[in-house]
Amino acid sequence: MQSTDVVVIGGGVIGCSVAYHLARRGVSVTLVEKSDIASGTSGACDKAVLLQSKNPGLHLKMALESVKLFPGLQEELDVDIEFKKDGGMIVIYTEEQWKIMEQFVERQNKLGLAVQLLGKDEARRRQPAFAENIVGSTYSPMDGEVNPIYLALGFFRGAKKYGAKTMLGTEVRGIKLEKGRVCSVITDRGNINTNNVVNACGVYAPFIGAMVGLDIPIIPRRGQIIVTEPVAPLIHGDVNCARYITAKFRPELLGNDESARLGVGLSLGQTENGNLLIGGTREFVGYSKSTTHRALRAVLKHAVKLVPALKGINVIRSFAGLRPYTPDGLPILGRVTRIKGFYMAAGHEGDGIALSAITGKLLCDVITYGTTSLDIDMNKLSLERFKEEDIDVFRKSHNCYGDAV
Amino acid sequence: MKTTDIAVIGAGPAGLSCAVEAARAGAQVTVLDENLKPGGQLFKQIHKFFGSREHKAGIRGFRIGQQLLEETEKLGVEVLLDAAVYGIYEDRLIAYITDGKDHTIKAKKIVMATGASENALAFPGCTLPGVMGAGAAQTMINVNRVLPGQKIIMVGSGNVGLIVSYQLMQAGADVLALIEAAPKIGGYGVHAAKIRRAGVQIYTSTTIKEVLGEEKVEGVIAVNLDEKWQQVTGTEKHFNADTVCLAVGLSPLTELAWMAGCEFTFIPSLGGHVPIHDRNMETTLKGIYIAGDITGVEEASSAMEEGRLAGVACAESLEYYDENKALELKNQIWDRLDALRTGPFGEGRFTAKLKQLDARRQLA
Numbered sequence: 001m002q003s004t005d006v007v008v009i010g011g012g013v014i015g016c017s018v019a020y021h022l023a024r025r026g027v028s029v030t031l032v033e034k035s036d037i038a039s040g041t042s043g044a045c046d047k048a049v050l051l052q053s054k055n056p057g058l059h060l061k062m063a064l065e066s067v068k069l070f071p072g073l074q075e076e077l078d079v080d081i082e083f084k085k086d087g088g089m090i091v092i093y094t095e096e097q098w099k100i101m102e103q104f105v106e107r108q109n110k111l112g113l114a115v116q117l118l119g120k121d122e123a124r125r126r127q128p129a130f131a132e133n134i135v136g137s138t139y140s141p142m143d144g145e146v147n148p149i150y151l152a153l154g155f156f157r158g159a160k161k162y163g164a165k166t167m168l169g170t171e172v173r174g175i176k177l178e179k180g181r182v183c184s185v186i187t188d189r190g191n192i193n194t195n196n197v198v199n200a201c202g203v204y205a206p207f208i209g210a211m212v213g214l215d216i217p218i219i220p221r222r223g224q225i226i227v228t229e230p231v232a233p234l235i236h237g238d239v240n241c242a243r244y245i246t247a248k249f250r251p252e253l254l255g256n257d258e259s260a261r262l263g264v265g266l267s268l269g270q271t272e273n274g275n276l277l278i279g280g281t282r283e284f285v286g287y288s289k290s291t292t293h294r295a296l297r298a299v300l301k302h303a304v305k306l307v308p309a310l311k312g313i314n315v316i317r318s319f320a321g322l323r324p325y326t327p328d329g330l331p332i333l334g335r336v337t338r339i340k341g342f343y344m345a346a347g348h349e350g351d352g353i354a355l356s357a358i359t360g361k362l363l364c365d366v367i368t369y370g371t372t373s374l375d376i377d378m379n380k381l382s383l384e385r386f387k388e389e390d391i392d393v394f395r396k397s398h399n400c401y402g403d404a405v
Numbered sequence: 406m407k408t409t410d411i412a413v414i415g416a417g418p419a420g421l422s423c424a425v426e427a428a429r430a431g432a433q434v435t436v437l438d439e440n441l442k443p444g445g446q447l448f449k450q451i452h453k454f455f456g457s458r459e460h461k462a463g464i465r466g467f468r469i470g471q472q473l474l475e476e477t478e479k480l481g482v483e484v485l486l487d488a489a490v491y492g493i494y495e496d497r498l499i500a501y502i503t504d505g506k507d508h509t510i511k512a513k514k515i516v517m518a519t520g521a522s523e524n525a526l527a528f529p530g531c532t533l534p535g536v537m538g539a540g541a542a543q544t545m546i547n548v549n550r551v552l553p554g555q556k557i558i559m560v561g562s563g564n565v566g567l568i569v570s571y572q573l574m575q576a577g578a579d580v581l582a583l584i585e586a587a588p589k590i591g592g593y594g595v596h597a598a599k600i601r602r603a604g605v606q607i608y609t610s611t612t613i614k615e616v617l618g619e620e621k622v623e624g625v626i627a628v629n630l631d632e633k634w635q636q637v638t639g640t641e642k643h644f645n646a647d648t649v650c651l652a653v654g655l656s657p658l659t660e661l662a663w664m665a666g667c668e669f670t671f672i673p674s675l676g677g678h679v680p681i682h683d684r685n686m687e688t689t690l691k692g693i694y695i696a697g698d699i700t701g702v703e704e705a706s707s708a709m710e711e712g713r714l715a716g717v718a719c720a721e722s723l724e725y726y727d728e729n730k731a732l733e734l735k736n737q738i739w740d741r742l743d744a745l746r747t748g749p750f751g752e753g754r755f756t757a758k759l760k761q762l763d764a765r766r767q768l769a
Contacts, residue, residue, distance in 0.1 A: 290666065293494035293509065 015200030016155035017360030023162035038152035044321025056107035066358035077154035086237035088143025097242035115140035182341035205346035220322035230274030241266035286402020412512035417445020419697025419712035420518035426716030428480035430725040439489035521655035521698035530616030539652035554648030566652030567596035675701025685718035
């Protein structure tokens with residue numbers, strides 16, 4: 001039987017980052033993935049490394065730390081992860097949004113995020129594609145972009161280079177405990193002896209948790225994204241709209257029309273090849289990865305309002321990804337007290353790409369040293385911050401099983 | 406929103422046969438096709454069909470197309486052209502583009518009869534202008550009346566390769582050679598004999614090593630293959646060709662079925678991944694049917710029979726036919742389909758289709 005110090009379950013950007021950081025520190029690690037690298041959420045998202053969309057607080061602090069690591073990764077990894085720091089803008093198109101964003105920006109500035117409000121003319125000078133009738137926008141030079149699939153692949157290949165074993169197409173069937181401690185992982189390709197398991201399964205993390213009797217409050221939140229044909233440079237850096245921020249943190253403020261029910265908010269960026277990625281939605285529809293005509297229409301209608309030039313560009317594809325959503329919007333990271341050797345690294349919702357670097361580093365610290373030297377309060381990220389009796393209510397109220405569809 | 410009883414996607418032999426059958430039962434039928442003309446591949450088929458009388462043997466393909474179109478018109482079937490269906494969404498909503506604009510139609514039943522596309526072959530020079538599918542060349546000569554080139558190399562000796570070689574010669578081109586990677590000819594002996602009599606040499610166990618040319622095809626180097634399908638150095642033959650036609654099989658056009666969420670099974674002899682369907686041609690999604698080459702590559706006669714079957718089944722489920730009447734009609738069609746899938750060429754398809762039906766049974 002194989003033996004390893006740590007088994008990382010999940011080959012998305014988070015699992016690959018954790019495996020990479022552990023292997024680089026000399027830990028013997030085995031990555032187990034049911035399908036293929038970045039075959040789930042990490043391969044069904046956009047490419048923004050957005051700081052402005054993070055909640056001012058621990059969330060933003062982690063993102064700031066994470067982004068510091070990207071230039072090093074661009075150098076270190078054998079895959080070109082296409083990291084760029086082209087800045088980001090959140091377009092504001094009502095006076096009411098302007099007031100809300102004013103407060104948001106002030107809180108972000110206090111935490112060290114360089115972001116400012118631009119009036120309409122200045123915003124349109126930076127981003128000429130914006131519609132004439134916008135009110136203004138924010139701008140932060142610190143927002144960046146990365147290719148999420150290459151990033152996951154870069155971490156994966158890096159982990160292998162440092163000696164990690166990898167098992168793709170391998171499904172975890174169970175986790176064996178002995179006296180409350182992890183002792184082996186059972187897969188459809190044999191068992192692996194190990195005392196440590198990292199659950200990096202994103203939206204599927206609750207299924208792995210259930211194998212050891214843990215109730216993990218992560219539910220899928222669907223995001224639909226549209227891809228256009230490649231066009232000449234049109235969009236500079238990341239573009240979001242104020243509604244995107246609202247849909248993320250306070251969806252109840254969006255009202256009750258169709259577009260609000262779908263959680264429509266603009267996310268827009270252009271890939272190295274010139275394709276535009278137009279998002280997106282935030283829907284609680286269980287584990288369905290279908291796209292819907294109604295949502296695609298709503299997303300495009302909204303996008304064209306803010307960037308009229310999109311009207312003449314052909315759509316070539318659309319896809320949906322499931323974001324792992326938690327009750328407080330923060331990921332679940334670190335040791336699980338009840339089961340020795342069981343670690344969580346999941347629940348990043350739409351921020352997994354941006355937070356992947358810091359997540360790998362934090363998990364590596366916690367597993368090898370028992371604590372982290374980074375100024376991050378791990379208690380606020382622990383599974384134990386949730387009360388078990390609240391979790392079922394959370395699932396049902398967010399249509400986790402897709403019954404309401 | 407536009408609605409209809411039955412929406413048929415694809416106005417080829419399968420789609421039109423389906424529409425005719427369902428409309429005859431009284432259903433409201435709308436056919437959508439991305440092309441500017443209906444008929445699918447029928448209108449380029451100037452040769453006579455094989456089989457028995459009920460399969461329209463002896464009638465040329467384009468005449469069958471004309472008959473089908475006359476019938477659809479008589480029965481009041483709506484045919485939407487320049488309608489590229491790009492998705493099937495929630496509650497059987499079909500989204501399509503016409504004249505650059507987005508449209509939708511909601512149907513009680515959907516029949517996907519999207520057909521197949523030609524396979525490509527990779528070799529140095531395969532992207533040069535002048536390298537094309539044999540079906541594309543056939544469309545050029547028989548529909549558009551344009552010669553794709555003067556000096557042709559045909560690759561592949563299935564019926565498409567053999568028939569199109571002959572038609573290219575009829576259209577005035579010179580077929581320099583027909584090359585086939587397998588050790589024997591794939592298509593019907595009568596077709597092969599006909600082009601041999603016309604002076605075309607057929608090279609078996611031979612493939613393309615390289616196509617030469619700067620901006621277009623200027624020559625072809627063929628090479629022999631050994632028993633292990635490896636190129637034998639020193640056996641190269643040079644042909645002074647300006648066009649290479651590839652007749653190396655077809656693949657079912659299944660994108661819409663994948664998108665809609667149909668379950669698939671893998672049957673190489675039908676062209677790879679094919680949607681699973683039952684005896685009524687219904688996929689694993691309720692109310693969504695398939696017919697023709699999308700179900701696995703066969704030929705026009707069985708495509709038409711599958712279309713009729715789907716048409717009768719849709720009409721039955723919408724209660725335009727009672728169970729007995731529908732069964733009587735379906736029995737006739739099943740018999741004709743079985744007859745088409747006999748003989749040395751049909752037997753393999755018969756077994757493959759059984760496998761496909763079996764996949765459905767295992768799911769249920």
